Amino acid sequence: MALFQGKKFLFLPNCRSSTLSFLSQLIRSNDGTVICDVEELDKQMITLINKSFIDKDQKLTNKELFLKEFEMDPDIVWSFILHERPACVEANCISEWLKIGKITLPPEFNVLIDEEDTTTGFHVINEHAGQSNKEASDRESSMESQSDTDIGSETSHKDSHESPFVQAASREESLDNPISETVANADLVDEENVSKNETLIKAFGRLARRYEIKGDQYRSKGYKLAKIGIERYPHEILSGEQARRDIASVGPGIAKKIQIILDTGSLPGLDESFDLEKKLNYFTQCHDVGIYSAKRWNLLGLQSFADVLKKFPEVFIRDWPILFGWSYYEDWLMKMCRDECDEILNVVRTTLKRVDPACSAELQGSYVRGAQECGDLDILFHKKGCDNTTELGRIMEKLALALYDQGYVECFLQLSPKIRQVFGSRIRERVRKCKLKIPSQEEYPPAVADLKKYFLGFKLKSEFKPRYLETSADKLIKLETDDRFMSLSSSSHPCRRVDFFCCKYSELGAARIQWTGPKEFNRWIRIKAVQKGMKLTQHGLYRGENILLESFDDKRIFELLGEEYVGPEDRNRMIKKRQKQS
DNA sequence: GCCG
DNA sequence: CAGTACG
DNA sequence: CGGCCGATACTG
Numbered sequence: 001m002a003l004f005q006g007k008k009f010l011f012l013p014n015c016r017s018s019t020l021s022f023l024s025q026l027i028r029s030n031d032g033t034v035i036c037d038v039e040e041l042d043k044q045m046i047t048l049i050n051k052s053f054i055d056k057d058q059k060l061t062n063k064e065l066f067l068k069e070f071e072m073d074p075d076i077v078w079s080f081i082l083h084e085r086p087a088c089v090e091a092n093c094i095s096e097w098l099k100i101g102k103i104t105l106p107p108e109f110n111v112l113i114d115e116e117d118t119t120t121g122f123h124v125i126n127e128h129a130g131q132s133n134k135e136a137s138d139r140e141s142s143m144e145s146q147s148d149t150d151i152g153s154e155t156s157h158k159d160s161h162e163s164p165f166v167q168a169a170s171r172e173e174s175l176d177n178p179i180s181e182t183v184a185n186a187d188l189v190d191e192e193n194v195s196k197n198e199t200l201i202k203a204f205g206r207l208a209r210r211y212e213i214k215g216d217q218y219r220s221k222g223y224k225l226a227k228i229g230i231e232r233y234p235h236e237i238l239s240g241e242q243a244r245r246d247i248a249s250v251g252p253g254i255a256k257k258i259q260i261i262l263d264t265g266s267l268p269g270l271d272e273s274f275d276l277e278k279k280l281n282y283f284t285q286c287h288d289v290g291i292y293s294a295k296r297w298n299l300l301g302l303q304s305f306a307d308v309l310k311k312f313p314e315v316f317i318r319d320w321p322i323l324f325g326w327s328y329y330e331d332w333l334m335k336m337c338r339d340e341c342d343e344i345l346n347v348v349r350t351t352l353k354r355v356d357p358a359c360s361a362e363l364q365g366s367y368v369r370g371a372q373e374c375g376d377l378d379i380l381f382h383k384k385g386c387d388n389t390t391e392l393g394r395i396m397e398k399l400a401l402a403l404y405d406q407g408y409v410e411c412f413l414q415l416s417p418k419i420r421q422v423f424g425s426r427i428r429e430r431v432r433k434c435k436l437k438i439p440s441q442e443e444y445p446p447a448v449a450d451l452k453k454y455f456l457g458f459k460l461k462s463e464f465k466p467r468y469l470e471t472s473a474d475k476l477i478k479l480e481t482d483d484r485f486m487s488l489s490s491s492s493h494p495c496r497r498v499d500f501f502c503c504k505y506s507e508l509g510a511a512r513i514q515w516t517g518p519k520e521f522n523r524w525i526r527i528k529a530v531q532k533g534m535k536l537t538q539h540g541l542y543r544g545e546n547i548l549l550e551s552f553d554d555k556r557i558f559e560l561l562g563e564e565y566v567g568p569e570d571r572n573r574m575i576k577k578r579q580k581q582s
Numbered sequence: 583g584c585c586g
Numbered sequence: 587c588a589g590t591a592c593g
Numbered sequence: 594c595g596g597c598c599g600a601t602a603c604t605g
Contacts, residue, residue, distance in 0.1 A: 204583095211583075218597055222583025251584045288604095290590050318605065319590095365593070378593075413591090414603065453592075453602065499592070514601085517593035526598045531586095537599055538593085546600085584597090591603080 003097065004032025008045040011091065012077070013069035027094065038076045043084040046103075048091035196236045200258055201227055203267055209277055213291060225249035228520065232573065238262070279303070285333060285477055287325030287413065287497075306482040313436050323430040323486075324411045328457055329479050330489035332497055335373035337467045343460055344377055344498060347408055348399070352381075355399045359383040359392075364501075364515035370569040373469055376497035377458075380515050382505050392502035393450030400454050400500065410488075410495050413455035417447045434486055454500040462493045507539050509554035514538035521571040528561055536561075 004027050011034065015024045024034045035045060049060070067074045081088070087105050097103050208223035229247040230237065237243050240259030243250045250258070261267050276298070283294035286305070293315075302308050305326050309316060316323055325332070341363065349361050365378030381396055397416055403409040404422065412423050428438050479487055488495065503511030514522060515538070529536040534543050540551030541560055550556045558565045 207583085216583085219583040221597065222585095224583090226583075249584060253583055288590065292589060321590095321604090376592095448603075451603080455591080455603095501592080513593090514599090515593055519593050519598090522593055523598045527596095530598085535600080538601065539599095542600090586594105586596095587605100589604085592601080593599100 002031040003103070004030040006031075007103070008033045008035055008040065008042050009094075010035040010041070010045050010047045010077075010086075012047060012049050013067070014050075014071035036071075038072050038080075041077065041080050041084075043086055045086050046105075047081065047086050047088040048094065049088060050091055197230050197233065199266075200230050200237060200261055203257070203261055203270055204230065204254070206270060206274070206277070209281075210273065213277065213280055213295065215291075222249065222251075223254070225520070226254045282477070282480070286322060286329055287332065288319055288321040289325065304480045304482040305486070306480075309434055309436075316434060316436060317431065320427050320431070321413045323427070323434070324413065324457060326479075326483065326486050327430060327488040328411075328495045329483075330476060330487065330491075331494040332376075332457075333477055334468070334491065334494055335375050336377075336494075336496055337373060337469065338367065338371075340460070340464070340466055340496070341367050341374055341377055343464055344458060344496065345379070347460065348379060348403070348498075351402050351406070352395075352399050355402060356383070356395045358386075359395050362512075364512065365499075365517060368516050368568045369518065369572055376499060378499045378501065378515050380511060381500060381502040382508055382511070385505055387504040387506050389452060389502060389504060390450045392504075393452055396454055396500045396502055397451070400456060403456075403458075408458055408460070409456050410459050411457035413457075414451055414453070415447045416449055416451055420447055430486075452502055456498045456500065457495045458498040459493065459495050466492075466494060503538070505552075507551040509557055510536070510540045510551045511538050512554050513557065516568045516571065518572060525561065525563070528563065532561065534561070 009024075009027050009032055011024060015034065027034055033040075035041060067078065070077060089105070204223045204227040208220045208227060211217075211220035211223065226247070226249045229249045230243070233243075233247050235246075237258065239262065240255035240257070243258050244252065244255035257267055279298050280291070280294045283289050283297060283305075284291060297308050297311075300311065302311060345361065345363055352359055352361050360382055362380045362382070363377065364380050365376070366374045367377065381392055381399075383392065383395070386392060397418065400409060400412065401419065401422065404412075411426065412419050415423065431438050479489075501511070501515055513525070513536075526536045529541060534541055534549065536542075536557070541549045541557045543549050549560055555565045
């Protein structure tokens with residue numbers, strides 16, 4: 001008890017995120033002080049850094065945003081830290097200390113800032129400094145809050161009563177969901193407990209997939225949400241009833257199945273059509289191949305894209321983007337580290353400056369949610385005062401073409417007339433590559449002139465060496481031998497998916513909500529809107545038929561929906577149902 | 583499948 | 587229109 | 594029981 005008595009703590013950049021406000025409550029419950037005013041700054045204090053700003057080398061990242069997010073005057077606070085060098089650790093250490101019952105700072109505990117550079121960042125130390133990256137990241141996710149006996153759970157329950165956002169683990173698993181992400185500030189998870197839920201997670205992932213294939217999208221969704229709920233649940237599940245009580249989206253049906261799995265170790269019939277799922281999965285992992293095509297092909301006994309090519313050559317002429325999905329099949333399943341995202345954004349912004357210096361490019365998607373590995377890059381374009389989407393569309397087109405000229409853009413997945421003009425030859429090259437006859441007079445329908453989105457294949461120059469996290473490096477889905485001949489993938493110089501979106505300046509807030517995601521969060525908040533007689537889209541929040549309530553200010557949209565604002569990094573923690581009280 |  | 591894609 | 598995201602956006 002009173003572990004933190006007499007100790008002062010400073011949260012940086014602030015303690016507004018749900019995780020950090022939770023931790024600050026833990027500090028106060030243990031007689032510690034949380035500094036809220038520059039007057040209280042103290043050289044003896046322990047500085048707690050939001051983990052979203054610490055990369056896996058334990059360095060500060062995204063310093064610009066970091067400083068911008070300060071609750072107190074950033075100048076004063078930052079110069080104090082540079083000058084006094086208080087101990088700095090990642091915020092999650094709090095839960096670790098409470099678990100082990102003491103505060104452990106590494107011997108060289110105030111080595112924090114590489115003073116010669118305040119721009120590229122400084123080292124943040126924690127107990128695991130010096131361990132290998134793998135070990136460090138394993139331990140990161142294993143940091144635990146309280147076991148459910150003490151202050152921790154009280155506060156957490158009180159919280160969750162008022163908020164649909166649960167202070168729980170964010171731990172997206174990559175087995176069944178290729179779009180999963182590991183989030184920087186994943187914390188408060190007991191790896192040991194959670195790993196025992198793995199069987200359940202896998203089972204419901206499979207069931208979700210099975211029903212998706214069957215065409216029962218809603219039953220599939222039921223399983224998917226339950227799976228997400230279990231992934232985020234920070235304790236070991238001991239009974240179906242416990243899960244039904246505590247976890248959103250676990251109802252009678254899933255509770256029953258949980259109990260069966262706990263009792264017998266597996267679910268009858270679970271492995272039945274596993275082979276079919278694998279086959280369909282192989283096809284649908286290709287861009288532009290959905291569940292209908294995959295099912296159709298599978299039904300006809302086709303095993304590979306080469307088989308499809310023999311049977312339905314027209315498909316690859318008509319749905320030409322599949323050719324690129326096929327060619328970059330393996331590359332596009334590989335995730336990239338944040339530094340590669342930064343580099344791509346850098347290239348895009350540099351070119352954009354020449355195209356239209358007044359236009360802004362802003363990263364969205366899993367990157368802004370703090371994911372350490374991103375499956376693709378989502379870039380939102382907007383321009384102060386510009387509500388003309390035709391103009392924005394033209395800017396994006398010009399930008400994409402300029403990047404194509406420079407050799408960054410490898411392929412386009414949509415065509416404007418101009419893009420078809422320059423890119424058509426590459427399409428024909430792919431068509432020839434799979435030994436198809438090029439239609440002599442291709443009578444294309446009139447391509448749309450001002451597209452609002454561009455999906456691109458993008459390659460950095462080969463000097464850039466991509467890094468991969470250990471976790472994703474293994475068990476990749478690879479192209480079948482028969483299909484390899486079309487591959488353009490290269491793990492040492494991979495092609496990436498980059499998506500361009502644009503929005504009217506007046507719709508910036510609504511667009512940010514849309515493109516920040518994640519998908520489940522969007523669906524959840526849109527349902528909220530409908531329940532309150534409103535409608536939320538990427539264009540804005542509306543009441544009734546067509547009354548615009550708000551589209552520019554995302555915080556105001558939350559407010560109008562009666563929801564507390566939640567930052568991007570916490571939108572992974574979304575959960576549909578309040579945690580039930582016991 | 584779950585939820586209201 | 588259906589199919590696929592985006593968060 | 595009926596609804597389950599989007600006045601999505603793009604393609605053929």
